[in-house]
Amino acid sequence: MELIRKMPEKNTIKRRGILKGLVAGAAAVVTAPIVYVAARFLGYVSKGDSSNTSATVAFSDLTPDKPSKLIQINDEPIIVVREKDDQIRAFTATCTHLGCTVSYRPQVPDFYCKCHQGRYDVNGVNVPGTRPKLPLTELTVVDKGTDLIIQLTPKAKS
């Protein structure tokens, strides 16, 4: 203990105060950009491939036994359905309740969400009394003979 540098007490306290202030100030100046960079880095959410706006489905993939197919366009699940009159329709498959993926029940027929028993009719309209409060979005389907082009744009209302 005797080896500790002796210095007038007032001077020591003053110097320590200045040093503490300087270090605290410098630490604050350094911390702010670190927090900003970390927040931006960790807050990144992939926007997916925005150039990818359509997908092709073969008509033969939709049979009377298995009349629906789930596909994905730009990270968005889409359900393609062949109705009894062979009309092909596509809907967004994300349940508007809590984001689960809906499935098609040809025997009812309707769209059904297994997660919270949500229901939508064949036009994608949410059935009152079930959890979803908004309808599914019907998408544009272009018939190319044996293939169908499913586009990520809402179907124009007729």
Next chain:
Amino acid sequence: MITDWKSHLISALHLEHTVAAVKEKNVPHHRSSIWYYFGGLALMFFTIQVVTGVMLLFYYQPTAELAHKSIERIMTQVPFGWLIRSVHSWSANALMAMIFIHMFSAFLMKSYRAPRSIMWLTGIILLLLMMGFGFTGYLLPWDQTAYFATKIGTEVPKALPWLGDIISSLIKGAKDVNGTTLTRMFALHVGVLPIISILLVLVHVTLILLLGSGVPPVAKVTGATKYFPDYLLKEVMVWLIGFGLLIAIAVLYPWELGKAYDLANPTEPPAGVHPEWYFMFLFQTLKVIPEWLAIFGFGILLIFWTLVPFLDRKANGGERSPIFTYFGVVAILYLCVMTAWAYIAVGDERAQTPTEKIQQVPKQGGDSAK
């Protein structure tokens, strides 16, 4: 209120002894005191490695198909991803530099003397663990240089009789370096090594707080500074300078990403494949003497280096021990000469072989480029 909370925590964790030791701790002044800062700097760079490493884990994908692409994505799409990766890579090198300086200064100051022998042992294990981090982390970008450097590195143990093949296969997890090796290196790099290292760092730092700083046997101590808060404040200033330099280098010289290695389309190694600088002395030694001799030689030297606290009896008795000092100086000279020689050889090899320039990922797209 805060005092209550602090005292409860200290008593719950039985930290009374450590807190008292920290309050009592003084840092001695002598002509070599400046070297004390390097241990603290190593600790700071280690902390940066842990933080930036965890951040990179949010986006890195450890498979042979996706590893390189995910790093490209980090560097071009994720905001400040290029900076976080650059800081992680530069800080790894800074950490190794600080550890080498810290170790050799401790050796030459005879800081390994009793009662610090356990600190020396934990320090040596930490050095080996950090080298392990360097080796396992090198493959993770899955670029051509990393691939071939790992191929060479994992072949070296084969020179050992009997166990060589088994050790080599265990490291690789396969006959040759492939996706399994990458997953294995990843598990070691982010799972096994960090757990052991963090525990050992805690032991190492607690020991320095309890035992105090080592003073060379015949040093003239001219005074002392109270560790808390005076010396700690000085240390924080040094850390801020170190951190500032690291960020400046990471921004001005962003860490590059080489061409991806494609397992389906094997290519020849690029000219001048070499490991990180802290393995270069070993790399060059392996070029000039047989592998088995290098392994045994370095093995014996490592054992000797680890057991120095128990061998240097003169220093333990507070006397000069020049033989050990000379040994330390020769070791430093050997590392410097072999490293320089290795880099000259790599330069010559590259000059003789015209190759494509290493691909630099452009900093475009993503929010960070805006």
